[in-house]
Amino acid sequence: MALAKEVMTDEQRKSVALEYLKAFDNGGTTSTGGSILDLFAEDAQVYFPKWGLATGKEQIGQLFGDVGATIKSILHHYSHFNWVFSGSDVIVAEGTSHGEHQDGPWRAGVPEWGAGRWCDVFEIRDWKICRCFIYLDPDYAGKDTARYPWIKT
Template identity: 40%
Template sequence: MTSRLDIVKAYFRRVDADDPSVTALFTEDVSFYFPKFGPASGKAALVEFGRRVRREVPELVHDIERFHYIVDDDHVVVEGTEGGRLRNGAAWPDGEISQGRFCSVFAFEDDLICRMHIYVDPDFGNADQARLKAWRA
């Protein structure tokens, strides 16, 4: 039997590889959340979410070896960093404002992910200058 932690690690490896088999790790009625995308449910919505992410972030890499994990019964929480290249060719994070930090919370039904909430600032390229100026003033 594969551990839930191994399943979460497989999720990140498949996302980084843009591997469509990532959906096999989820229940049919998976619920998920991502800022600016909002809450959604079902594998079709998950596929659409992935398509939109790849449109904006064609190169995505998670630093899986340096993740911090909390595993508790049917939940796995991941705190980590990610980076890549945006559609406009810009690399991120910039290491100054953009740090590439995120936290994801996974819930399981048996060996499948039934819930995934991703907490991240999706302004990877620091395009939201109005809020940057307000917070950094």
């Protein structure tokens, strides 16, 4: 990871994280028309469940391409986010979303056990995302129910 050069406030880190999430909702394009990858440090890491750990912009692009190819649309519910600030470069966003996956639609809370709730842990320095670990259920359409006897469909 690169050495930090600029001191950032929690609100500034939050603005970078929001730009990243809004770029997802906009097909990978930022509010300035750039690529979502422009928000990442060269040696950044991204973790996504069932994909694994991507290191560097090339692998992160592959991860986003692989996952993005399965998602027809997504919308994060910004007004319902919970933010946790650590007093360091790490911030956490917890929220909900809805959208359409290639296997079908999803909406947080419908059903209650289904996809749509997520938590992202960001490490942001010098206006770049250095680490983003994404925690969610990647079974967006709720098809993987047979293995969980407590799910009544």
